[in-house]
Amino acid sequence: MAPARVQPPARRDMNETIRPEDIVREEGARLDFSREMSYGDYLQLDRILGAQKPLSPDHNEMLFIIQHQTSELWMKLMLHELHAAIDCVARDQLGSAFKMLARVSRIMEQLVHAWDVLATMTPPEYSAIRPYLAKSSGFQSAQYRCIEFALGNKNAAMLKPHVHRPDLLAQVTAAYEAPSLYDESLRLLARRGLAVPDSHTDRDWTQPYRESTEVEQAWLRVYRDPEHYWDLYQLGEELTDLEDAFRLWRFRHVTTVERVIGFKRGTGGTGGVSYLRKMLDVVLFPEIWRLRTDL
Template sequence: MTYDPSTDGAQMDFQRRMSYGDYLQIDRLLSAQLPLSSAHDEMLFIVQHQTSELWMKLALFELDAARARIASDNTPEALKMLTRIARIFEQLNSAWDVLRTMTPWEYSQFRDDLGQSSGFQSWQYRAIEYAVGNRNPTMLRPHAHRPEIMAKLEAELARPSLYDEVLRRIFRLGLPVPEAVLSRDTSQPWQMDEGVLTAWAEVYRDPARHWEAYELAEKLVDFEDYFRRWRFNHVTTVERVIGFKRGTGGTGGVSYLRRMLEVELFPELWRVRTAL
């Protein structure tokens, strides 16, 4: 017999009820894929980047909440959020595996239709970098034509980064974070600090005594680990598909992305391993 879910109580009539599609606004989501060419693989390219932007939206939501929890000394909830952010970047890493099924020839069929658009111009990616501490004011310029986006990014730069909030928290826990770090202009890019390295070394030499700070440190390392993998997978995918051509947005392509691999978000947390 053909199974009828309504016999078990499933709702089947949505004339006056909110459906799954209504709640998630599926029609709007599925109408946002508008290829500019007849190339088969352009749909893959669009969907991969759009879904990545959705995951970035969630990452920003969680980053904002985690910072607020840390600033109010609610570390347990912040740890859960930081775990989720790392898993979001694990998901973003998996997306490159799908995009790498596109060959150089297939990409060439629609690359010119992209004009000067490039993932380098993603304002959400820029907001994530600003939120975690990689604050390069030069990178505001690609968004100057969108005042509302500029306002969001400038507001982000006006706030302490996630790392700044973590350092303030471990200071409140009694660790020797230098005063110059606590009172610094947080809109500026983070610079490696020997005093902060000393504070983290104290944590890592006696985790049981500094368990909250230790957990925060490891959650930051988890996040940067996945973030670095995301950048590496980005470089590998671009080189596999376009070689060493310049990017559509005018960057050096692979050479630009390789330079980004050198950026450290939490340098003291990586160097403390050597200091132990």
């Protein structure tokens, strides 16, 4: 049954005094959401805003929780866009893929700036809540691992932190076994007649990516003739933007962790800052970066 139509307020004389109580009475029907879906209902705000359960008595733990919860929400959207973009590249629908990849890069910028908020937590403030974290760590984020795998940083050892949750392990394993964004991009280049070797278009997707001179030559052909290969050229630049933003996120992560905990080991058992610094050296789309020297 269609909802009842709300009648517009009667037109008033320009000289008539309008009292606040009259406005409230006339707009009352519009402000009554008892029979309609409200803003909070749609966003399930009761569940979201009730999901912060500090374990310590310390005031600053709320910051720590919300920082990581909001990051996980952004990562959920990032995976939503990444999966769709990979599918679009696989189906030669680059216009849609470009929009999605641009959005992923902007999401990454949001995650970069989120570290600015966490950086307001001082070492003594973090030390007050650290015992309550036990061995929980962002290192165990299944969504982050899926993002890494979707971007091509494959490592079988990274499946282990999720063995205790079969549902999460299945999710991460699916990402581990699937072609990455770069894998699908190279398959697209091959479909367009560029000389990408079979070793890079039909391989074991679980293995770490290995640089290829032939792949660089294929990208160089695109970059030397952007008018002819305009959409592939734009794809290369979208990938560059994405990795640029991802590098900034990793760097900001390192500096924030060092600022808050120094060189202590991470709660999840990693080396903390030393582990994160190693991740700075990971290059996701190596040929796209290397070709700039050869142009």
